[in-house]
Amino acid sequence: MIRHITRALCAASLVIAPLALSSPAQAATNCTVNGVPKSGNVNGTAGSDYIVCSSVDSGNTVNGLGGSDYIAVTGVVNGTVKGGAGSDYVQVNNVSPTGQVLGESEGDFLRAAINLGLVNGGTGFDVCRVSGGNRPLSCEF
Template sequence: MTYDTNRHTIRPALRRAARAVALAAALFLPAAVLAAPAQAASSCTVNGVPVTSTVIRGTEAADTIECSSGVAADTLVEALGGDDTITLAGIVAGRVRGGDGADRSTLTSGELTGDLDGQMGRDVFEVRGPVKGNIRGGQDDDDIHLYGNAPVGPAADVRGAKGADKITLDVGADVDGLVEGNDERDEIRVLGTVNPSGKVHGNAGPDFIRVHINRGIVDPRPGPGDDCMVDVGNPCVPES
C-alpha cells in the first residue's frame, strides 16, 4: 500500500491556519466595533453657561450664544425664539439656526463649511471668513454682509430666501459659487468679482443687482422691474 505523506502533512497545516485566522478575527472584531467614531460634540456658552454637546439650544427669550472654538459637523446650534446674538469663530462645520426673532449671527474668524440659517424674523449676518457651505436668510427681510475675507467657494450657496433681502459682498469676497436673492425685491451688491464658476441670481421679484467685475453669470431671472448692472466684464444675461 502507498502512503501519501504530503497529503497527511498538508491537511493538519491547513486546519491550523484556519484556526489562526478564526482566532485573529475574534480578537480584532471587537476592537473594530469599539473604534467606530462617536458624534463629535462642540463646546459653546449659552447666556454665559458652558455647554458641551451635539445639540446646543437657547431659550424662547433673547439669548447670547458663543462658540469660539468652532462647531463640529455633527453639532446643531439652535437659538430658538427671541432676538438672539450668535457669535462664531473657528471652523463652523455643523448647523446653526437662529429660530424665531430678529437674530444677529457673526462669524468673526475661521470659515463656514456647514449651514447658517436665520429662519424666522429679520436677521443680520456678518461673515468674516471664507464661505464654503450655505447661508440662508430665512423667512423675512434679512441683511447678509460678507466682508473682504469671506469669498464664496465653488460649492457654497448664499441666499436671501423669502423676504426683501440685502446681500453685500465687499471687495475681496469674490464669488466662485452661487449668490441668490429668491423671493420679493432683493438688493445684491458684489463690490469685487464674480469669477468664471460664479453665479448671481435675483430670482422672483423686481431685484436690484450691481456687480463690479463679472467673469461668470449674473442673471436677474424673470421678474418685471429688475435692475441689473455690471461695471466691467460680462453683461447681465439670462443663464442658458
C-alpha cells in the same frame, strides 16, 4: 554646556510628552449660552440669548430658538447654526463646505468672513454679509 542643555531638553520632553498624550478628548462644539458652558448640540431659550462658540462640529447644531439672539462662532462651522424665531444677529468666521448658517424666520443679520457652505437668511427681511466664498441665499440686502 551643550551636554547640559541636551539633558535638560530630554528631561523636559519626558515630562511634556505624557501630558500631551493623556489629555482627555473634548467635544468640538463648545459654547456658552448666557454665560453657561454647553457642548454638543446647543440650544438657547425661548427668550433672547447670548451664545458664543469656539466652533460647531459636523453633526452638531447650535439653535438660538426664540427671541432676538446674538450668536458668534469664532472658529469653523462644520455643522449647523440656526437663529430660530426672532430677529437674530449671527456672526461666524468660517463656514466649511458641510456647514450651514440659517437665519430662519423674521429679519436677521448674518455675517460670515468665509462661506464655503450655505448661508441662508430664511423668511423675513434679512441682511447678509459674506466677505468671501459662496453668495448668501434669501437675503434682501
